[in-house]
Amino acid sequence: MSEATLPKNLTLDAALSEAEENFAARNVKSGENYNNSTLSMPGGNTRTVIHFSPFPLTFSKAEGATLTDADGNEYTDFMGEYTAALYGHSEPAITAAVEKALHQGIVRGGANDNEAAFSAAICDRFPAIDRVRFCNSGTEANLYALRTACSFTGRSDVIVMKAGYHGGVLYFGGECPLNVPMPFHPVTYNDTEEAVAKIRELGSKLAAVILEPMLGGGGCIPATAEFLQALRAETEKSGALLIFDEVMTSRLAPGGLHGQHNIKPDMVTLGKYVGGGMSFGAFGGREDIMARFDPRIAGHWPHAGTFNNNALTMAAGLAGLTQVYTADRVEAFNAIGDGLRAKMQDAIAGAGVPMCVTGLGSMAVFHFGTGPITTPGDAVAAPEALKAILHLDMIERGFYYARRGMIALCLPTTNEDTTRFASAFGDVLSNRASLIHQAVKG
Ligand SMILES: Cc1ncc(COP(=O)(O)O)c(C=O)c1O
Structure with missing residues (x-):
């Protein structure tokens, strides 16, 4: 379903089912690979943190800061392997x-x-x-x-x-x-x-x-x-x-x-x-x-x-x-991340949703609730379904990050990439604004 035709008044459950169905239709080979994996690994998984519903993507190739899945879909990598892929995938x-x-x-x-x-x-x-x-x-x-x-x-x-x-x-x-x-x-x-x-x-x-x-x-x-x-x-x-x-x-x-x-x-x-x-x-x-x-x-x-x-x-x-990753590079790279957080915060303001972004340099997390967040209990505990919907929406737009809202940049990522990410993020938040307001109000 295209952005323009996305219904604005779905319930959380209905919106999630629809997003998962779209994801499964675009990722047939990843789905098959996942089903095969369940025959030999519990839940098809050997690393809890990379599991997500309806099934995780199988990446067949990675180059620079671009991931390509088994079905040939490409993503700009904003997950950066939970910080381990700082150098990107082919330095x-x-x-x-x-x-x-x-x-x-x-x-x-x-x-x-x-x-x-x-x-x-x-x-x-x-x-x-x-x-x-x-x-x-x-x-x-x-x-x-x-x-x-x-x-x-x-x-x-x-x-x-x-x-x-x-x-x-x-x-x-x-x-x-x-x-x-x-x-x-x-x-x-x-x-x-x-x-x-x-x-x-x-x-x-x-x-x-x-x-x-x-x-x-x-x-x-x-x-x-x-x-x-x-x-x-x-x-x-x-x-x-x-x-x-x-x-x-x-x-x-x-x-x-x-x-x-x-x-x-x-x-x-x-x-x-x-x-x-x-x-x-x-x-x-x-x-x-x-x-x-x-x-x-x-x-x-x-x-x-x-x-x-x-x-x-x-x-x-x-x-x-x-x-x-010399000292100069450390400074320049983390400045790109500082820019990303500012752009995401602008996207949140543009969509008018109660969210905020924390982090330093090349690492960020978006949270529900407007903050300030100085300790984990300060964030609003949003339903997993909401996090899943935003995650699947961003995947559909070609951006990969960790479902919990965590972002870690890779060195090949540019300011243009962070602008594209923030723009897609703003679209997603605007489309899902009513769900976010409902969920955050409780
Ligand atoms: C702060 C911190 N310490 C330790 C670890 C564990 O590292 P590893 O996954 O290499 O065992 C992680 C992994 O995410 C981490 O984030």
Whole structure:
């Protein structure tokens, strides 16, 4: 159905059924692939976050910032693989580095010739990382950082943020039966008083406070400087470690967000784009803490992982950080994202709907309710059906983002792309304005 003929007075359920039927008709091959997948994977899925109804798209090709699905439909990629696809999908410097590494031979069972330079590039770039160790995912990086904090301090308890996400087994947005069994204490993001009180209450039991300096999956909500400074001061007093999860946020400033805030956490975790698009995680920080992993020292802590230094990741990550995502590029890229958020906010105002956009630089989330949003509870909890309709409408217009409303730009994305996105977004919001008003009023 074309935009002009879209009925304006559908109920949420009817509008969703219609949008899903249109989506299924345009995506026959993705639908078939999905149905086949359900025969061997529960729900046809091996990664919860990429599932959406009626079925997720199968992407057969990706180039620059363009995704092509199995049916030949093209999308400008505003999801950016939840920040991991920062380099886009075919950055020549990364492709060349990976091809070279591939031809040198994989799984060599020893050190390779890129890991020293890659670790040095990371230590140079991120002020709080004196020494770093690699692993295979952000989840693993955070698990290592947390266990390091417990072992280093001889303490057990950890303060986390409500709605925080640090990996598949470290999820604090609701009940997560698969979380690792550690004594976690969730506090409200940006609520300095609550966090300081909890740090003091836990006293000598507290091993660490872990948080993202901008809550990423929890809604792209930036931390206030006051909140971060208070956490730094109080953890120092308590003897607990402050861990910044910069798996997503390290892309937002040349020295990561801790560099921008001029705060030195004791440990920092990295993941996603830093591996150049390959499987990657890293944890690092203060030299005296990381020295415990030095295998030359008696009683050192073991840190294993067959693929920790895998040749393809080391090559891709090094090329990305040193040849592509240089400090100048970090600034220019994030300015494009700042522009996008302003354009989206204009689109929202133009459509007259009660919504707002949060984020920093190249990351954004749109929320229901007019804000301000300084903590996850400030957003209006809109029905999933409404999020689904907007998502499917934008897919129909050739734009891909995460259904929950999250956007992460890819480097090849231009200001023209963000203008096109915001214009389509404005059309969708205008078409669906009555549904949005109904849903947000409750
Ligand atoms: C802030 C943050 N930490 C950790 C992770 C986990 O990283 P991975 O998916 O590589 O395990 C994610 C993934 O989305 C994340 O957003």
